[in-house]
């Protein structure tokens with residue numbers, strides 16, 4: 001067995017609407033994969049099919065050699081649905097104890113799990129009194145139960161503050177280091193940038209891009225932006241030397257293709273003392289994302 | 299087994315904190331006390347002990363109260379989970395849908411049983427304290443207790459089925475109230491008016507007994523009244539049915555809980571989160 005999750009030519013229709021159209025992907029043990037896509041792209045639908053909650057219209061899904069929704073697959077997979085609200089009358093500890101029992105684990109592990117997600121102090125309070133982020137952490141705690149081979153997390157960091165997000169990704173790193181595969185969806189591009197091994201971009205139910213971030217950068221071939229700050233009075237000289245540059249707040253902004261990057265840098269270096277400062281801005285993740293989403297939409 | 303027990307424990311806790319346990323216990327206790335105190339006033343002439351009189355009025359009360367309590371506890375069972383988003387999570391766990399239902403049933407049935415035992419215990423206490431012949435009514439009371447629990451199981455199953463069918467707690471609540479009104483109130487009125495219109499014809503002799511047995515609430519009342527030989531004394535629908543043999547109403551009382559739960563399981567199996 002080489003991959004934890006294998007999907008081939010998966011399609012899903014809701015009546016006339018094609019929510020997923022021929023999605024194929026694999027996730028290897030220990031790999032962290034981020035699923036990106038606009039609202040309604042089909043991320044949650046894909047996850048529900050992986051879990052066997054809704055049937056696919058066509059295609060194949062295997063999880064650790066088992067079919068989605070089969071007892072073996074359910075034991076191997078942990079899930080965090082989007083917008084889950086646990087019963088307000090239960091305490092965090094009671095809720096996690098219950099989920100532990102359902103997985104055949106000892107309920108006494110609950111406190112440890114809650115401490116892991118930073119809920120140790122609030123464990124004995126009712127979930128009805130929790131803040132949004134605290135409720136989200138209850139969901140994270142239950143996803144850590146047992147040693148899941150695959151974690152399917154639908155917008156796991158929604159509602160978490162920046163520090164909690166960092167702690168959350170650190171938890172995922174530990175799990176991945178132990179061989180668990182992670183498939184998560186997110187709308188926060190910057191956080192998946194450093195914390196996942198591979199990015200999948202879904203647009204209108206189709207996989208429009210797949211690869212590591214640097215792969216995607218290379219493939220998109222988006223222009224590089226440079227900000228050149230001139231020494232006092234030299235701005236017009238520089239503008240003349242760099243056709244296409246525009247003056248914004250005292251700095252000259254220009255863009256060039258990846259292939260012309262070095263040449264342009266050379267020209268700027270040739271201006272010598274006239275240049276006070278130079279900033280090179282690679283295309284942002286947002287630029288990449290909209291590039292691939294728009295490409296997919298055509 | 300562990301999964302069912304854990305589900306039951308969690309549900310019981312929720313019911314306790316939502317005050318369903320308190321409501322069920324208080325309602326049963328208050329009504330039973332009122333009926334047993336009222337029933338013990340003008341006895342003597344009939345040659346019937348006080349407890350038997352109380353059991354007859356408790357039977358009429360239970361027909362309304364037990365289904366209502368059962369439906370109130372069960373309508374949220376699946377629709378509520380679906381609305382909170384925990385249903386999709388639960389179904390991703392290694393637990394069968396039947397196990398989820400059974401766990402909830404165990405908790406809700408335990409609450410109903412507690413309420414019935416409390417109410418009936420109080421009624422027995424009052425009757426025995428005021429009439430030394432009241433011990434003669436104990437078998438009838440015991441019969442009423444276990445058949446009340448079975449009646450509760452039937453309406454819990456019906457509540458789960460409605461909860462699975464409607465997906466929204468508000469919709470499920472509406473359906474539950476509708477079912478209660480339909481089966482417990484309107485059904486009997488419709489039967490009575492049909493009998494009056496029929497004037498002793500085919501409906502009264504052939505269709506009416508079947509119609510009574512088909513309704514779990516009517517079968518429950520019929521069973522308890524027939525078993526204690528009180529049909530002649532009872533008014534209305536019960537009084538019109540003394541021709542139905544005991545084994546038939548007993549069968550209905552025993553079969554309905556399983557039928558209702560099978561219905562609930564079938565409806566739940568169709569739910570996609």
Ligand SMILES: Nc1ncnc2c1ncn2[C@@H]1O[C@H](COP(=O)(O)OP(=O)(O)OP(=O)(O)O)[C@@H](O)[C@H]1O
Pocket residue numbers: 014017019037038039040041042043044045046082
């Ligand atoms: N049960 C359903 N019935 C009909 N259409 C559905 C159903 N579930 C999802 N859809 C449709 O499928 C498409 C994909 O929805 P999905 O929830 O997978 O999007 P998403 O990528 O998770 O979006 P978001 O980022 O907003 O969570 C949407 O157009 C949605 O309306």
Ligand SMILES: [Mg+2]
Pocket residue numbers: 043044045082154
């Ligand atoms: Mg979604």
